[in-house]
Amino acid sequence: MISTIYPSDHAGMARVRALLEKEGLRMDANLDYTCAVLDDFGAVIATGSCYGNTLRCFAVDSAHQGEGLLNEVLTHLMAVQQERGNTAIFLYTKGASVRFFRDLGFHEIARVSDTIVFLENRRWGFPDYLKHLQSETPAVAPPVSAIVMNANPFTLGHLYLVEQAAGESGLLHLFIVSEDASLFPFAVRDRLVREGTAHLGNIVYHGTGSYMISQATFPSYFQKDEDAVIRSHAQLDIAVFARIAAALSITRRYVGAEQASHVTSLYNETMLHDLPRAGIECGVIPRKEYGGAPISASTVRRAIQTGDMELLPALLPPTTLAFLQSEESAAIRKKIAEAADVIHY
Known part of the structure; x- marks a missing residue:
């Protein structure tokens, strides 16, 4: 089940931050929407966020990778963007994660080796x-x-x-x-x-x-x-x-x-x-x-x-x-x- 994590939910945001840190990431300074997938015990096992028309702060607990949770989070965030009226969506990720987002319909614009890759959801957007x-x-x-x-x-x-x-x-x-x-x-x-x-x-x-x-x-x-x-x-x-x-x-x-x-x-x-x-x-x-x-x-x-x-x-x-x-x-x-x-x- 995907839940919205509001900024006022300090415990929930702390759990999101803990998952990001566990996966070698940080909580971004610019976020305006955050969601999380919770397990049966209320632990955050996957998360993702938005800022404007960008998607960021994706993480899936290493113990639950391969269960389709990234797809679930991305689908939810794309629905949020659709509700906002945004059709051109952008995301930044590590090189190791690019193939997952490509499989989910994103297209590479530019990259800095495997450190950071910039993608968008429109094939012909940048061209x-x-x-x-x-x-x-x-x-x-x-x-x-x-x-x-x-x-x-x-x-x-x-x-x-x-x-x-x-x-x-x-x-x-x-x-x-x-x-x-x-x-x-x-x-x-x-x-x-x-x-x-x-x-x-x-x-x-x-x-x-x-x-x-x-x-x-x-x-x-x-x-x-x-x-x-x-x-x-x-x-x-x-x-x-x-x-x-x-x-x-x-x-x-x-x-x-x-x-x-x-x-x-x-x-x-x-x-x-x-x-x-x-x-x-x-x-x-x-x-x-x-x-x-x-x-x-x-x-x-x-x-x-x-x-x-x-x-x-x-x-x-x-x-x-x-x-x-x-x-x-x-x-x-x-x-x-x-x-x-x-x-x-």
Whole structure:
């Protein structure tokens, strides 16, 4: 029998956590639904969870493997996703488990050796995404480059990175992270990026869809520590991006130099090492500074939270500044003011 395990059920969640740990996994930080198969004595012998349109934290007690419990849990979670209205479903798993999910109708998108494999339930999902990207792309002379950014919000630092990259490129693909895990929703971030770079004539804008996600929602349950999570995220990002780059003839990806953030620094370090292996150059652009410090979105969010709006003109392009000074941004500014953490978000 499958039971829903609610966050308020501390004993039930503890049993789920214990099974995950027994099978060499961790409880992921991002879960919004968890279920478990219980034996006749109430012990958790199989479990799985959802977060948005992703499935994660699958585990079956080694004593009960081969009994069809993974299929039972997956069928239940797919029904949950159907009730949510999600038809495109994604999951991350270890290489050793891939064949089980393939047999249950999932298709591989990318992998990092046997450490992590990214799959989806639609055979033509990623190929259709690549065709869509190609349909948005004009034919131009090389070099063709790319930037992937969250822009939470779009700052003068982002603008400097884009201007430098665009100046060195025949065409620049600018990917904006689509998921709404940021204080500024995707629709606003996308708009501010486009408005802030409208003077540049060689940019094509794309949403990342569900294929390139932020560090905030990357699954961590089969990684031993946070550094391993960061490296795995970067490596999977590169594996996915390599397929995108091949479809769009991208030969260079730009990132901003980073010293202050351990997460971004480790991410960039992995990019510098692994992108060339995929035949893609990694271009590192020095950060634009103000007051002796790099301009960052986290500095902007902190200024908003503390009410230091006088600082914003030095950090933001006119389009982002105008938005934040307008009544349209009131709900976002209120959310930032009330947030517990606006730095690592």
